[in-house]
Amino acid sequence: MKKALKILVVLVVILGIVIAFNYSRLNIISGYSAKSMSSSVFVAGRSVEFTDTTDNNFSPINIADDVVDASKKIASASVFGLMTRKAVYRKGLGSVLITDDYDFSQETPVPHRSAITRMTAYPYGGMKQKDTVFTNVNYDQINNAVTYAFAKVDDEDIKKTRAVLVIYKDQILAEQYAEGFDKDSKILGWSMTKSLISTMYGILQYQGKINVWDKAPIEEWKNDERKDITIHNLLQMNSGLEWEEDYSKISDVTEMLFLKKDMTKPQAEKPLVGKPNETWYYSSGTSNLLSGILRKQFDTHQGYLDFPYDEFIDKIGMHSMLIEADMEGNYVGSSYAWAKPRDWAKFGLLYLHRGNWNGEQLFDESWVDYITKPTPTSDGRYGAHFWLNAGGFHPDVPKDMYSANGYQGQRVYIIPSKNLVVVRFGLAGSDGMDFNKFLSEITTAIE
Structure with missing residues (x-):
């Protein structure tokens, strides 16, 4: 005993x-x-x-x-x-x-939304598309690629795919969902939210309300070595600021997402450890800092909250989308946007059409060239908050492909040379899914 x-x-x-x-x-x-x-x-x-x-x-x-x-x-x-x-x-x-001191009775501003659904076919409205057959498309090959995305390996679902859409010339060629999901299921984009933040800057640039080449308006930086960092450097994640993006331990990113009330501050407080425009490093803190800078462009908090929905999200009919905010009311631009797969696909189509949505230009065509220009020292893999294939990371896929990427393999791929948008959602990234094989099968199916 x-x-x-x-x-x-x-x-x-x-x-x-x-x-x-x-x-x-x-x-x-x-x-x-x-x-x-x-x-x-x-x-x-x-x-x-x-x-x-x-x-x-x-x-x-x-x-x-x-x-x-x-x-x-x-x-x-x-x-x-x-x-x-x-x-x-x-x-x-x-x-x-x-936190324990959270006041449940506090009045919190919320974004105003517009949910007008046009009586036209997707993607410009909510009606069903007309059946269209393209003679230059190998449909069997497209379906094989989709089947691969959902296929189990030795009876184990290692890919964990939840949704796939293939859209060619605005027409849905293929659409499939895992059990428990359908076209009305909202899915978290994780870091695809970063590309939404970039788009907001593109719209403000087009409207003449901001210049991404200006120095970042951070008061604490004005009198130290960080004073020359530009908004452009931040959009390219090439500021030279210190940051640790490691989700396997307590790091800058996990502390920011799960411990901080105001997520726009952690990156701003970091010292310079490299040189602006010469030190690319992926940083979710940078995206949230950009969200904070964005907020400063508006006279009121309400104006900031309304902006992405008024000028972009609801305007192209992404009515299911919701961008979550931190305790201080800042959009968590690094990580937290939800939408239905078809609405995420609309985001890709907006870029495929170079900022033009059904005749209305939301951002300048040159913004697409800007966000797809490789960031120095990124080996052709990163632009302005978009991932690129310019360096041939996916060797069997067109090099003009670029994408919004998120944790666990959330993807919106834009492939201009093939007039394609490919959307994939799931719970496994490249550890379970061969994206090069998946995309190659789709792109080579378009003659």
Whole structure:
């Protein structure tokens, strides 16, 4: 009995040491789980059970336990009963992790939305497309590519694909969804949100309200070595600012997304460790800093919240889209935009048509050239908040392809030389999916 007691005491001590050592990590695990659960349930309309067994079912997030209060629209998560974190849903602003001092009675501005659905066929309206057969398209090859995207390997669903759309000359050639999903399912784009932020700058540039070549309007930088960083440098993620983008541990990005009230500040507080225009480094902090700079362009918070919907999102009929905000009301431009797959595809089509939507120019055609110009030192892989194939990363795919990319393989591919937009969503990226093979099969099917 005494021996068993000693063993129990030792185990308790070891557990205590492990918990103490990983305390901050538990904070982030709980935070991720609560935020993911809240958005999945209250933004996307999925069940707690579905979210637990899919979106939150990976290590180490799956050690967290979630509780959802549907009446208060709050999701709570903890690990072994420790480090409880809460995320609350706010209509129009999505879900956000909150702190203990959060005031539920506070009045929070929300974006005004317009939901006019035109009585024309997709993509310019909500009506069904007419059947169209293109003689230069190998439909069997397109279908083979889609089948590949959903195919299991040795009975294991390693690709975890949820949705695929292939659109040629505005016409849907192929569309398929995994079980439990359909064309009305809202899906998180993760870092595809970065490309939305870039688009907002393109619109302001076109309207003459901002110049991306100007120095970044950050007061703290005016009298130190960061003073020469431009908005352009930030859009190309080539500012030279310090940042650690590592989701496997406590890093700058995980602290920002799961611990900070104001996500526009962390990157602004970082020192210069390289030279602007000579040091490319992928940084979600930079995207949120750009969201903060964007907010400064408007006289009111309401104007900032309304802008992307008024001038872009609702204008092209992406009515399902919602960009989530942090506790201070800043759009989380790095990570948190939701929309139905067909609406995400409209985003790709807007770029395929070089900023023109059904006759209305939303941003200058030259903006497409700007965002697809490779960032110095990126090996032809990155432009202004878009990923590129200019360096031939996908060797069997046209080099003019560019894309909005997100965590776990969220993709909107724009391929001008083939007049194509290809959309893929899932829970696995290149670790489970060969995107070069997938895209090559599709692009070579267009003669």
